[in-house]
Amino acid sequence: MRYGHFDDSAREYVITTPHTPYPWINYLGSEQFFSLLSHQAGGYSFYRDAKLRRLTRYRYNNIPTDVGGRYLFVNDGGDVWTPSWLPVKADLDHFEARHGLGYSTITGERGGLRVESTFLVPLGETAELQKVTFTNTSDAPKSFQAFPYVEFCLWNAEDDQTNYQRNLSIGEVEVEETTPSGGSAIYHRTEYRERRDHYAVFGVNVPAAGFDTDRDTFVGAYNYLGEAAVPRAGKAANSVASGWYPVGSFQVDVELAPGESKDVVIVLGYVENPDEEKWADDAHQVVDKQRAHALLERFATGASVDAAVTALKEHWTNLLSSYSVRSSDEKLDRMVNIWNQYQCMVTFNMSRSASFFETGMGRGMGFRDSSQDLLGFVHLVPERARERIVDIASTQFPDGSAYHQYQPLTKRGNHNLGSGFNDDPMWLVGGVAAYIKETGDWGILDEPVPFDNAEGSEVPLFEHLVKSVDHVLTHLGPHGLPLIGRADWNDCLNLNCFSTTPGESFQTTGNKTGGVAESTFIAAQFVLYGKEFVALARHRGDEAQATRAADAVEAMTQALLTDGWDGRWFLRAYDYYGNPIGTDAHDEGKIWIEPQGFAIMAGVGVESTDPTSPQWAASPAGKALTAVEEMLGTDHGMVLQYPAYTTYQVHMGEVSTYPPGYKENGGIFCHNNPWVIIAETVAGAGASAFDHYKRITPAYREDISDVHKLEPYVYAQMIAGKEAVRHGEAKNSWLTGTAAWNFVTVSQYLLGVRPDFDGLVVDPQLGPDLPEFTVTRVARGATYEITVTNSGTPGRRASLTVDGAPIEGRTVPYAPAGTTVRVAAVL
Amino acid sequence: MRYGHFDDSAREYVITTPHTPYPWINYLGSEQFFSLLSHQAGGYSFYRDAKLRRLTRYRYNNIPTDVGGRYLFVNDGGDVWTPSWLPVKADLDHFEARHGLGYSTITGERGGLRVESTFLVPLGETAELQKVTFTNTSDAPKSFQAFPYVEFCLWNAEDDQTNYQRNLSIGEVEVEETTPSGGSAIYHRTEYRERRDHYAVFGVNVPAAGFDTDRDTFVGAYNYLGEAAVPRAGKAANSVASGWYPVGSFQVDVELAPGESKDVVIVLGYVENPDEEKWADDAHQVVDKQRAHALLERFATGASVDAAVTALKEHWTNLLSSYSVRSSDEKLDRMVNIWNQYQCMVTFNMSRSASFFETGMGRGMGFRDSSQDLLGFVHLVPERARERIVDIASTQFPDGSAYHQYQPLTKRGNHNLGSGFNDDPMWLVGGVAAYIKETGDWGILDEPVPFDNAEGSEVPLFEHLVKSVDHVLTHLGPHGLPLIGRADWNDCLNLNCFSTTPGESFQTTGNKTGGVAESTFIAAQFVLYGKEFVALARHRGDEAQATRAADAVEAMTQALLTDGWDGRWFLRAYDYYGNPIGTDAHDEGKIWIEPQGFAIMAGVGVESTDPTSPQWAASPAGKALTAVEEMLGTDHGMVLQYPAYTTYQVHMGEVSTYPPGYKENGGIFCHNNPWVIIAETVAGAGASAFDHYKRITPAYREDISDVHKLEPYVYAQMIAGKEAVRHGEAKNSWLTGTAAWNFVTVSQYLLGVRPDFDGLVVDPQLGPDLPEFTVTRVARGATYEITVTNSGTPGRRASLTVDGAPIEGRTVPYAPAGTTVRVAAVL
Missing domain, CATH: 2.70.98.40 (Glycoside hydrolase, family 65, N-terminal domain)
Structure with missing residues (x-):
């Protein structure tokens, strides 16, 4: 309805x-x-x-x-x-x-x-x-x-x-x-x-x-x-x-x-x-x-x-002129050209402060939140993205860790939501890489940026990124995977908290020390953004940092494929005592969405890009994506983990406080669905990727507004999962990292037009539903008119013709500002 | 209406x-x-x-x-x-x-x-x-x-x-x-x-x-x-x-x-x-x-x-059987016998936490609030008063200062409302004295009580009282008057704050140091409760402490009468720079209610108890009470100061943030009206005292409920003053120290039946309105049936007959528990 x-x-x-x-x-x-x-x-x-x-x-x-x-x-x-x-x-x-x-x-x-x-x-x-x-x-x-x-x-x-x-x-x-x-x-x-x-x-x-x-x-x-x-x-x-x-x-x-x-x-x-x-x-x-x-x-x-x-x-x-698509799918066009970009700008303005679900009184700007939101608005307001990056990096500590949030008025870090979320540091690397890809402004790496806003502590921004990498590598657990600290991207996965006091905040209560809780999510994140770091270091000619990071990325990849692997999917974590979380051996929480998406997005376990091939089915990526669809997939998107926890797990914290099917306990937490969708495009499964995209994207859900309940023009943070009484009902619309990640997903991976350091990549992967479409992209001042002819054949990638001439690969070199480049992509 | x-x-x-x-x-x-x-x-x-x-x-x-x-x-x-x-x-x-x-x-x-x-x-x-x-x-x-x-x-x-x-x-x-x-x-x-x-x-x-x-x-x-x-x-x-x-x-x-x-x-x-x-x-x-x-x-x-x-x-x-009156004034009887005592019990239970004006979310138990509330409920639940005293004293610091409030669940002090309110220490002395007078339980002075709840720091409660006295005497200003610290009883008189930041809390922001702001209120409070301390010390045989305190009380009395005196009334304070506050020389805030009431209640400047005599008119007490009536009196009670401040006084703080006539800026702050009323009984002006009592007492205001607005059966904290647009309108009913102080006033000073250390004082002072009344008082287990025949003649005090025999003075010695004593008082 x-x-x-x-x-x-x-x-x-x-x-x-x-x-x-x-x-x-x-x-x-x-x-x-x-x-x-x-x-x-x-x-x-x-x-x-x-x-x-x-x-x-x-x-x-x-x-x-x-x-x-x-x-x-x-x-x-x-x-x-x-x-x-x-x-x-x-x-x-x-x-x-x-x-x-x-x-x-x-x-x-x-x-x-x-x-x-x-x-x-x-x-x-x-x-x-x-x-x-x-x-x-x-x-x-x-x-x-x-x-x-x-x-x-x-x-x-x-x-x-x-x-x-x-x-x-x-x-x-x-x-x-x-x-x-x-x-x-x-x-x-x-x-x-x-x-x-x-x-x-x-x-x-x-x-x-x-x-x-x-x-x-x-x-x-x-x-x-x-x-x-x-x-x-x-x-x-x-x-x-x-x-x-x-x-x-x-x-x-x-x-x-x-x-x-x-x-x-x-x-x-x-x-x-x-x-x-x-x-x-x-x-x-x-x-x-x-x-x-x-x-x-x-x-x-x-x-x-x-x-x-x-x-x-x-x-x-x-504002909206830098990315647009014309296709036969009006829902896709309106989300890409209008509403998803609009929502990204709103998250830029509001972060998580004021919506009809957020009172505007509790939260400042999140270090992690803002780093991710930036992925969705950097092409719209690059100069403000630069400012935001400097603000964020200024709240980093000298050891690479960070305040989990800071106040927009003072731009000072605060402890309202605590600190010690060990995924925070690497988000900065991701944000900076995205900014440089969009703008070519390599100079930002030399921008003097303080630690913890302390005057006199300024170092070039690149040194902050080094600290981010350092922080991961100096906080590894017994399996070579990163220690999780207070939590990773999943704020509610509190492996060191052990709270038994009613109403106590999982984000700020004192952690139990001495444990060995590790996160495969941070491991995958390190692989993805570690590779970006290598590229940044190489560009600066800092071969020592590049090599060190590249080696660490390789080691992390191996750790994920061995100790981070459960047989059919990636484990989610090791707990305080070193026991696995997210394993088929348990009755609840067998499989979690985050590492499946993020690891494969980072290329881990991708051994084939033809999902119809036996190699694909036998590869870790193929196995994991198959398991995701089987166990997490629903008509309303993919749930965060399955089966949801029916009782409180003191060693896991807030995630198990929610009734089954809501929020992080088996809800469809829309923010992480794009990771699987991108992973599918990376692994060549474009048809499935586009299908998963449509399940959570509001314009496609407009007809079930009576079930979805919230606005059909913007994403919600959460849709109630299959174990919830009200499966399909959305909550917390507008202010969610879902906006940025879905715009990245649809614009850069499904439609496949994404800025890289040296040129604009054109690599659509969305199956056979859209035989033809056109993308107009303004990047670094030049306009790219990209026409795609798409068979949707599994395993097929685009061949490009630029201004009438075929090129090798799928990267269109950046053209001078003011020029128009015509790209024809066929796959 | x-x-x-x-x-x-x-x-x-x-x-x-x-x-x-x-x-x-x-x-x-x-x-x-x-x-x-x-x-x-x-x-x-x-x-x-x-x-x-x-x-x-x-x-x-x-x-x-x-x-x-x-x-x-x-x-x-x-x-x-x-x-x-x-x-x-x-x-x-x-x-x-x-x-x-x-x-x-x-x-x-x-x-x-x-x-x-x-x-x-x-x-x-x-x-x-x-x-x-x-x-x-x-x-x-x-x-x-x-x-x-x-x-x-x-x-x-x-x-x-x-x-x-x-x-x-x-x-x-x-x-x-x-x-x-x-x-x-x-x-x-x-x-x-x-x-x-x-x-x-x-x-x-x-x-x-x-x-x-x-x-x-x-x-x-x-x-x-x-x-x-x-x-x-x-x-x-x-x-x-x-x-x-x-x-x-x-x-x-x-x-x-x-x-x-x-x-x-x-x-x-x-x-x-x-x-x-x-x-x-x-x-x-x-x-x-x-x-x-x-x-x-x-x-x-x-x-x-x-x-x-x-x-x-x-x-x-x-509960209500320990104090009751029968008189020709049904409003008086219902307030004394029912509603005022009921409100005292509610303030005992709730302190200032939950009313229709207090959300129950912000405040714990106040050190000062609870010490004063105790005056109103000690006769109802003496054993719980004892417990409350120990709780309060346990949050005192070793230097005699105290947390301004503590959490009822944990009984620990907290800093939500700051500390350094220099009147806090002496309230403890007042509460303990009232408790001992009611119960005769001198043993409480030997009760081991910690400082700041620190285990092992316990000393006899009496030592806490010594620390209270010490705190005043070690914090005197250039005029020999007590330094005010963060504020005195008037939380809003912030003489060291100098806040210029919008919305900043006057209670917790950092104070400016180095000033000499002094409080005549604390001086008067020291005289009143210093005398109680002397009695307690004497009873313990601690003549050294008694003498030291008595000397200090005398010195403080003199300081009030010289540097604390403006010519027609007591000054309110000296500010940070040593300039007087509450002086006729200023255009606004010429006279403040608190020191007039408290100093005279403590006997300062009382040179006659016949208000018709020239000595009375020439005495400081007589002058001040005359000025109070002239400048502060209204049909709805006495305003806190006059004229109200029309602009923000950065050197005085929150008091000047309110629009004129509201709250501490010229409102009728009901809590301090009783001090003047008691002062009037001390100075023999019973008729005026009873009149002032009626103006703020809700049962007497029932007929103007459309103006008063709030419940006609309980006191409100504030009634809008004469400079307010809505003069006579009450706010913040129920949870106010007004309840305790008015019960003390009416039961102990107007009706005049009050427990002292050695016996029950019978000393009514309420003018000619009530020619006859009877008070029934249960004290220390004995019942006193007190019949008063009252001419209301100015300057007249009661002569007592106990069980048919006249006695000297106005103190009826305590009788054994279980007995009934008949007292006839004539004046």
């Missing part, structure tokens, strides 16, 4: 009913001001930091699920309704929500009145705009009141929901009934009297007939928000908040002839004043509003908002 | 409308299991720790204010309503909520069906019971469905509202359609599969016709709770939660003949299983329910609940 459809030409997803299984959201903003916006206008806004500078209040896990947003109440002759359906929930004659790239439009119509609101954060602004167009679709004149409404958050979102003893006494606002640009404005200035130098402005571009800033007055005691008193009365109460709960609302009176339309612009802005311009009066009682006035002036007309929307669309057209 | 009335004979407050200005609550439980319960059945339950063992979910600052509770939906032939009015809010033909001592009864009637629910936590149980009586008040038979409902919290209340990425995958329940005692039960067992050994049971004592445990099924997507789908359908869906949000609900079918009544018992219990009895099956998939079954069996009938209510009422009758 669907709840809408894609509009590919507009690059929008169109939701045609408010009754989706869960709120389906969009992100506005890409610089400093961000908003989350559901199809029912729920969500909230913040400036830079979702915890410390929250403009509006949102209540997670509420009843109903999605209340808290920017709402527009309409009182049309006593009939009170909201065009976003929520919160009033009056039936609508027409409803449509369109989520586009950085903007959304929500339209509701009832009783001959059509209200269309377009929301966006304009480029260069710290404000959310809402352009509302009222249209009288009836045959009679209309006269009605509209009440735009927001509820302010008292800035620190965590304090806002815990420190009531203070907070219920500090709310303050100012009201400006007529602004210089002829509208009205409400200023939320709680704590501005003391140390804050910032306020929020909520403005409307027409003179309001009244206002409200006191929540109890606007909503009425004991009313649900949908029953709000002021809209019901059809008349603003001109309430001024003092203590308690400040809100912003205006009464806007509108008269429309039949067929007539009128625009109203609503602005929610964030303004900082320099110390010397903080006050408008000597007594320091009145906020200086100059900057707010300028903002309101800039968006005083509907046309100014239209221009901002146009500029934003052009911005996105430019 | 009132919203109800007191029922003194039942010891209940009766709320007669759901439409109070704010939810009016009660506390259930006094041992290990606690519930907050509003008159609309909102609130939540927890076991011991409101943060770590939360049974049910509550959302603070929600819209509407009070949704989240134990609700009973009724579907009577399609008419859906809730007897608690919320959450359905269908109009009721009759509504009444009675808050009693540890129990409440909520009755709603609609369409000929009356539903009366009595809630309590029985003594000795870890469960909240609800006995529901359905009565058919119509002339026709009735057949309807009732749906009791709770929403489970996933144990850790903080994690529950922040960690959705995990929490939305872990919810688990078990359903038992028929329990051994013939009812039905739902077991909330989230995380029981792993490290938790506890679960919640939600049971009903009759066989349910159906159940629901999945919130989305019960409520329905996008429904407000009042629109819940299952009650509307009149039929349970038998949903089983898996991940997402577990709830508990039953369908109970009831048939009633005209006039017939039926009882149903609902149980919400907390159960812990020992490790070896955790599971009922070998596969460890089914919770062992033996303990829950026993609980359900114990309360399988309405009669068993009635018996528990009776036992609870007897418990309270016993």
Whole structure:
């Protein structure tokens, strides 16, 4: 069942009913001001930091699920309704929500009145705009009141929901009934009297007939928000908040002839004043509003908002121009050209901070998360990727280990999620290699980067990568495999934790020392990124480092194939005591997905690239991929391990705390499915790879939206596994490494166009489903028009013709910036 | 305007409308299991720790204010309503909520069906019971469905509202359609599969016709709770939660003949299983329910609940028997005999953790808070007061300073609210003196008590008190007044902080060192409790300590009267730079309440006890009390300082962050009003004292409940001051030191019956309003029947006759336990 459809030409997803299984959201903003916006206008806004500078209040896990947003109440002759359906929930004659790239439009119509609101954060602004167009679709004149409404958050979102003893006494606002640009404005200035130098402005571009800033007055005691008193009365109460709960609302009176339309612009802005311009009066009682006035002036007309929307669309057209595909599969095209890249940019902006599943209060930027996200956005914003790499590397310790996360505002490492995750160091190598392949900017390796942000400790970035390699090689266990430390990529595989205290964090509790827990995942990761390191070292002429790493990669490969191998698949780990995990000898957790994908992606055990051949079936890669499909495969993607654990395993930690089939305990953890898919392309099994890709990719799941539940335009972190009660149900959409890895998978391995150090590789592997397709890739300033003719024959690789001339191999040398290269690939 | 009335004979407050200005609550439980319960059945339950063992979910600052509770939906032939009015809010033909001592009864009637629910936590149980009586008040038979409902919290209340990425995958329940005692039960067992050994049971004592445990099924997507789908359908869906949000609900079918009544018992219990009895099956998939079954069996009938209510009422009758008054002022009697003592016990149980203004997540037990609370409950539960004193003293440091708070579960000090509040040490002396006066248990001074909970550091408690005195005397400033440290009693007077960072905590940020900020409050506190220390030392024969302290008290008294004096009142402090605070020379913050009350209460500047005399008017005490009335007095109590600060004072900190008239910035901070009232009795101004008492005491404010807003049966921390927009509006009811101090004030100083070391003092001072009254006081096992004949003449003190014989002075020597002493006091 669907709840809408894609509009590919507009690059929008169109939701045609408010009754989706869960709120389906969009992100506005890409610089400093961000908003989350559901199809029912729920969500909230913040400036830079979702915890410390929250403009509006949102209540997670509420009843109903999605209340808290920017709402527009309409009182049309006593009939009170909201065009976003929520919160009033009056039936609508027409409803449509369109989520586009950085903007959304929500339209509701009832009783001959059509209200269309377009929301966006304009480029260069710290404000959310809402352009509302009222249209009288009836045959009679209309006269009605509209009440735009927001509820302010008292800035620190965590304090806002815990420190009531203070907070219920500090709310303050100012009201400006007529602004210089002829509208009205409400200023939320709680704590501005003391140390804050910032306020929020909520403005409307027409003179309001009244206002409200006191929540109890606007909503009425004991009313649900949908029953709000002021809209019901059809008349603003001109309430001024003092203590308690400040809100912003205006009464806007509108008269429309039949067929007539009128625009109203609503602005929610964030303004900082320099110390010397903080006050408008000597007594320091009145906020200086100059900057707010300028903002309101800039968006005083509907046309100014239209221009901002146009500029934003052009911005996105430019961003998305570096990779696009044209094929017969519209689902593929829309994911590659629009939504997957869009989600990658959102993960760049948000990391894991603020979604409808993440409150924006707990987590900073992850060392590992950001390194992987970078794989998905480096082609979009390479200069910001460079900055991100330096930020990440600056939180590395001199021994190569790293903080597991750092704060985006301070860029300092913190211990909220602990440290000692032994996979962290090598992700840096992967990220740097991807950046250099994309840009050719070898100079980044010489960039001075400190350890733990300590001034004076700067060394060239390349030395950080050496430390990463060192860290793995100085932390090997008895089987020559890397020690896992606190955990590897699977945060929940806590082999040294042994926690027995209820509620204790597995990420920060003291580890038991003296064990020998090893990770095959880190081993495979070392093989993959160790090879990249060798290439980087060779390019610098550092043959000693190159040789040392190459030898270590070879040794690690052998360790994986011997002590890391269970007979039909790769083991997952050795536990604290040296016993294997992920072996057929156990009843539960026999096989785990991560090492199968990552090892084969790194080439380990790949002895044939023809999946129809006996060599393939006999090879470790062939065996492992066969076992993966048999034991982990489902219609909804591949589960993380099988069978799931039915009881708590104190020696394994959090992974076994989840009910079977959820999250890391046998859930379809979408982040690692791409590793198997890439592994399949590496091993020549393109048809299976493309099939696995489609099972988790949202556009292909749109028809089962009632099962999937979440947005059909972005990936979710998790889909409930085959042992879960609700198999197929997705959770935690938007902020997941799944976005980056799937874009890498589809763009670089299925469609097969990937930058390498010396040229653009063209090596599609996706089976027979797409006989022909075209990829346009802009790399290092040149444009590559790549036409693929694809038989889909197993074992077949592409032969290339570049500008009419056949070439050896599958690497198209980089062309000068500004040129266009035509590539024909046949396989 | 009132919203109800007191029922003194039942010891209940009766709320007669759901439409109070704010939810009016009660506390259930006094041992290990606690519930907050509003008159609309909102609130939540927890076991011991409101943060770590939360049974049910509550959302603070929600819209509407009070949704989240134990609700009973009724579907009577399609008419859906809730007897608690919320959450359905269908109009009721009759509504009444009675808050009693540890129990409440909520009755709603609609369409000929009356539903009366009595809630309590029985003594000795870890469960909240609800006995529901359905009565058919119509002339026709009735057949309807009732749906009791709770929403489970996933144990850790903080994690529950922040960690959705995990929490939305872990919810688990078990359903038992028929329990051994013939009812039905739902077991909330989230995380029981792993490290938790506890679960919640939600049971009903009759066989349910159906159940629901999945919130989305019960409520329905996008429904407000009042629109819940299952009650509307009149039929349970038998949903089983898996991940997402577990709830508990039953369908109970009831048939009633005209006039017939039926009882149903609902149980919400907390159960812990020992490790070896955790599971009922070998596969460890089914919770062992033996303990829950026993609980359900114990309360399988309405009669068993009635018996528990009776036992609870007897418990309270016993508790309250040690102090009671009979007078012509029913408001006075009900506050003294019932509500003020009840509130003291609630502050004993809760400290400042969980109210409708405190989330139960942030704060532990305060060193200072608990020392003062003790003054109000030591006569009720002296043995628990003793334990509390030892707990508090154990968190003292060897230099006499202390953690500002400690965790009730671990009894260890923590730094969440910092340390270095220089008034903390002397509160311990005050608490110990009060305990010994009440009990005569001098042995407590020899009790071995550690420093900072360090084993081996134990010294006799008396040595801790010596350290307290030492700490003051080793931290004196240039005027011989005590240095203030981080703050004194006024947490918000941060004279060494100089914070300029928005949102930074004044309690924990690093202080600036090198300043000379001094506190007259601590000086006055030292005089008052220094005198107590002298008495304790003398009793032990430690003349050296006694003399040293007496000399220091005298020096401090002189310092207050010279450098602590502004001409018409006591200064409040000297700031970091040595400039005075609280002086007529300033435009704002001229006079502060704390030192006026505390210094005069300690006898400083008291040169006459006849307020009509010229000596009185010329004395420092007389001048200060006159200025207090003039500058701080209002109809709603005395404000903390005047004029309030209109701008941020970086050298004073948090006090100036509040808008004028709120909280510590010119609010009526009720906690310190009693100090002035006691001071007035000390200075002989009884009439004014009694007047000031009435202005803040809730029973006297019942008639202005629409202004006061909060419960008229318990004190609030704050009433908005005269410079506030909403002057007279109360905030933060229940958990405030106001409760203890007002009970001390009214019982010991206005009514004038107070235990001293050697006997019971009888010294009433309350002006002419009460010509006659009787106090019954049980002290050290003997009962004192005290009859007072009171002319109210200024300057007059009581003459006493004991068992018919006049005595010298106003101290009745303690009589042997078991005896009754008749005291006649005339003044």
